[in-house]
Amino acid sequence: MTSSPDSPARYTRVLGRHSTGRPGPTIVVTGGVHGNEPAGCEAMLRVLRRLARDALPLRGELWGLAGNLRALAVNRRYLDRDLNRRWIREDIARIVANGPEAAIEDSEQLELLGILAPLLDQAREAIVFFDLHSTSGPAAPFSCMADVLRNRKIARALPIPVVLGLEEVIDGSLLGYLCDLGHIGVAVEGGQHTDPRTIDSHESAVWLMLVAAGALDPQHLPDLGERRAQLAGLVDAGIPAIAEIRHRHVVRPEREPFVMLPGFANFQPIRRGQIVAHDQRGPVHAPIGGFMMLPRYQGQGDDGYFIAGAVSPFALQVSAALRRLHLDRVVPLLPGIRRDPERPDQFIADPRVARSHVVDVFHLFGYRHVRSQGEQLVFSRRVPGGPLQRRPELATMAARAGGRS
Ligand SMILES: [Zn+2]
Incomplete structure (x- = not known):
C-alpha cells in the first residue's frame, strides 16, 4: 500500500444533491473517477450552482459525486489501482465483508458504495448513471455505453459520437457493473484533461442528459440550443456517429x-x-x-x-427491432451454440460450427463476449431491462449507511 497523501482534498465526495420534491428519475453524475480528470467535478459544480440559483423545477433527484478523492488531491489517475476497474460482484462482496484490502482505491470504492448502495437498494426504476471522463491526448468529445436499448436514449441525445463495447474489453468498469444491475449507464469523454473546453463540454452534456432523462423540459433551459451547438462544434466531419x-x-x-x-x-x-x-x-x-x-x-x-x-446506424436499428421482437430468444437454437451447463445466462459458441461473424450475431442480439474457453467463445446476455438486480452486499452497505445517519 502506498502511503496516504497528505494533500488536502480538492472536492467533497458528494459535490451536491439537488431535488425539488417533484417525482422523477434518480440521476447520479460522477466526475474524477480518474484523479487526473477533475473537469467532470468542475462541470457538476457549475450545474448544481445553476439549478439552485435559477430554482429550476427539476423532477426526481440529481446527485453529483467525486470519484477518486485521494487521487484528485494529487492530480494522478490513481494511487494504487485504477478505480474504474474491479467493479466486480465477487470483489465488492469481499471488501464489503472484510474491509479495504491492499489498495487505497478499496477505500474509495467502499466510500462510493456507501452512497450508491442505498440508492441502488431502494431503486424502483432504472437509475441514470452519467460518468464524466477526459483524455490525455487531444480529443473531441464522445460517449461510451454498453449497447443495451435503455442506454441509447441518453447517449443519442448528445450530438457527439457514441462508442460501443469499451466495457467489453475493460473488466470491472463502474458503469459495466451498474448496467449489469439493470440501470442506465453512459460515460462521456469530454476532451483533453487540461483543455478548459472540456468543462464546457461536460456541462453541456449534463444539461442535454437531464432533458433526455425527463428531469427537465427544454423550455427550462433557454440556452439548450447553444449547449448542443457547443458540443457539436467540436466533432469533426468524417467521424462516425x-x-x-x-x-x-x-x-x-x-x-x-x-x-x-x-x-x-x-x-x-x-x-x-x-x-x-x-x-x-x-x-x-x-x-x-x-x-x-x-x-x-x-x-x-x-x-x-x-x-x-x-457501425452503420442501420445495423443498430435492425438490432433494436430484433430485440423488441424478442427474436434474441432464438440465439440458443442457432447451430454451434449451446447453453453453458453451469451458468444458464451464458452461451458457448463453437467457432468451427458457428463459422462466420459469431461475435456480430451475438452483438446484434444483445449478448456480449465475456471470455474465451479454448477455441470456444463464451457470451453472456446483458440485462436487457425488466427487474433490477438486487445484490446482498449492496443491501449490507445500504443498511450500514442507514445505521450511520
Ligand atoms: Zn477516465
Whole structure:
C-alpha cells in the first residue's frame, strides 16, 4: 500500500444533491473517477450552482459525486489501482465483508458504495448513471455505453459520437457493473484533461442528459440550443456517429516503457500494420485498420490504445427491432451454440460450427463476449431491462449507511 497523501482534498465526495420534491428519475453524475480528470467535478459544480440559483423545477433527484478523492488531491489517475476497474460482484462482496484490502482505491470504492448502495437498494426504476471522463491526448468529445436499448436514449441525445463495447474489453468498469444491475449507464469523454473546453463540454452534456432523462423540459433551459451547438462544434466531419471497439492494446509491465508515437487523436484513421507506438521489444503495429481511440499519453494504466470501427446506424436499428421482437430468444437454437451447463445466462459458441461473424450475431442480439474457453467463445446476455438486480452486499452497505445517519 502506498502511503496516504497528505494533500488536502480538492472536492467533497458528494459535490451536491439537488431535488425539488417533484417525482422523477434518480440521476447520479460522477466526475474524477480518474484523479487526473477533475473537469467532470468542475462541470457538476457549475450545474448544481445553476439549478439552485435559477430554482429550476427539476423532477426526481440529481446527485453529483467525486470519484477518486485521494487521487484528485494529487492530480494522478490513481494511487494504487485504477478505480474504474474491479467493479466486480465477487470483489465488492469481499471488501464489503472484510474491509479495504491492499489498495487505497478499496477505500474509495467502499466510500462510493456507501452512497450508491442505498440508492441502488431502494431503486424502483432504472437509475441514470452519467460518468464524466477526459483524455490525455487531444480529443473531441464522445460517449461510451454498453449497447443495451435503455442506454441509447441518453447517449443519442448528445450530438457527439457514441462508442460501443469499451466495457467489453475493460473488466470491472463502474458503469459495466451498474448496467449489469439493470440501470442506465453512459460515460462521456469530454476532451483533453487540461483543455478548459472540456468543462464546457461536460456541462453541456449534463444539461442535454437531464432533458433526455425527463428531469427537465427544454423550455427550462433557454440556452439548450447553444449547449448542443457547443458540443457539436467540436466533432469533426468524417467521424462516425457510432463506432465500436474492435481492438485493445494491453501494455504488460514487462513491455514498458510503452510510448505512443506523438500526434494521435481520437478517431484518427489508422491503417493495418501502421506503427503506432514503441515498447520494450520495438515498434508496435496496429493489427487492424480503423480509428485510433484513447492513445495513452500519460504513464499510468495498462490500456495502450484502442482501435474502433464504424457501425452503420442501420445495423443498430435492425438490432433494436430484433430485440423488441424478442427474436434474441432464438440465439440458443442457432447451430454451434449451446447453453453453458453451469451458468444458464451464458452461451458457448463453437467457432468451427458457428463459422462466420459469431461475435456480430451475438452483438446484434444483445449478448456480449465475456471470455474465451479454448477455441470456444463464451457470451453472456446483458440485462436487457425488466427487474433490477438486487445484490446482498449492496443491501449490507445500504443498511450500514442507514445505521450511520
Ligand atoms: Zn477516465
